[in-house]
Amino acid sequence: MVSPSNRVARLATVKMEACSMEHAPENEESTRRAEFGSSSEADEDGICYLSGKPYFDIIIGKTHLDRPRGLYTPISMTQRLPRATIPAVLRHGGKTWNVSYCGDAARPRFDYKWKAFVADNNLKIGYGCVFELMESDSKKAVFKVMIVRGDIPPELQALIDSRGKSEAAPIVID
Numbered sequence: 001m002v003s004p005s006n007r008v009a010r011l012a013t014v015k016m017e018a019c020s021m022e023h024a025p026e027n028e029e030s031t032r033r034a035e036f037g038s039s040s041e042a043d044e045d046g047i048c049y050l051s052g053k054p055y056f057d058i059i060i061g062k063t064h065l066d067r068p069r070g071l072y073t074p075i076s077m078t079q080r081l082p083r084a085t086i087p088a089v090l091r092h093g094g095k096t097w098n099v100s101y102c103g104d105a106a107r108p109r110f111d112y113k114w115k116a117f118v119a120d121n122n123l124k125i126g127y128g129c130v131f132e133l134m135e136s137d138s139k140k141a142v143f144k145v146m147i148v149r150g151d152i153p154p155e156l157q158a159l160i161d162s163r164g165k166s167e168a169a170p171i172v173i174d
Contacts, residue, residue, distance in 0.1 A: 050130070050132055051132065051134075053132050053133055053134060054076075054077065054080050054132070054133045055130055055131060055132040055133065056073065056074050056076060056077045056130075056131050057128060057129065057130045057131070058071075058128070058129050058131075059126065059127070059128050060123050060124065060125055060126065060127045060128070060129065061125060062125060064118070064123075065118060065123070065124075065125065068112060069109060069111070069112065070099075070102070070109045070110045070111045070112050070113070070114045070115075071109055071110045071114045072107050072108070072109045073101075073108050073109055073110065077131070077133065078103060078108040080133060080136065081101060081103050081108070081133075081136055081141055082103050082136075082137075082138050083103045083104050083108075084103050084104050084138070085100055085101065085102050085103065085104055085105075086100070086101050086103065086138070086139060086140055086141060087099075087100060087101075087139075087140050087141075088100060088101040088110060088140070088141040088142070088143065089140070089141070089142045089143065090110075090114075090117050090131075090143050090145050091134075091142065091143065091144050091145065092117075092121060092144070092145040092146070092147060093121075095120070097113065097116055097117045097120070098113065099111055099113040099114055099116075099117070100113065101141050117145075121147060123147070124150065125150075126150035127147060127148060127149055127150045128147070128148035128150075129145055129146070129147055129148070130145070130146040130148070131143045131144075131145050132144045132145075132146070
C-alpha cells in the first residue's frame with residue numbers, strides 16, 4: 001500500500017517527468033528541480049518543481065474539508081515555524097490567501113480561513129496538496145501551494161473501469 005505522502009510524491013514525480021525538461025537544471029544528478037519565478041512558468045494545473053525548501057504534503061480527506069478549526073500541520077513543519085500565532089500567506093496560481101498560522105495551539109494549524117483556499121480552488125477528496133515554505137520568520141510565513149488534482153485522464157478511465165470488477169480482471173499494483 002502506498003502512503004498518502006508517497007502518493008503525492010509519486011504523482012509529482014510522474015508529472016515532472018512528463019513535463020518538458022527545459023526548466024530543469026543542467027546537472028542530471030540533481031533531482032530535476034528548478035524554482036519558478038512566476039506562476040506563468042508553471043504548467044496549466046499549477047504543478048512546478050520544488051525549490052529544495054522545507055515542505056509538507058497532504059491528500060485531501062473529509063476532515064480537511066469539514067474541520068471547522070482549519071488545517072493541522074505536521075510536526076516536521078511545526079518545528080520550523082514559531083510557536084506563536086502569525087500571519088501566513090498561501091500562494092497558488094498567481095493568487096494569495098491570507099490565513100493565520102496558530103503555532104501556539106495545542107495542535108498547530110492554519111486557522112479557519114483555510115476554508116477560503118479550499119473553496120476558491122475547488123479542492124475535493126483525493127486531491128493532493130504540497131505546501132512549500134518559501135519564507136518564514138517570527139512575524140510571517142509564506143507557502144507556495146501546489147495542487148495535484150485527482151482527475152484521471154480519459155484515456156486511462158476505460159482501462160480502470162475494466163479492472164477490479166471481478167477476480168478475472170484484477171487491479172495490479174507494481
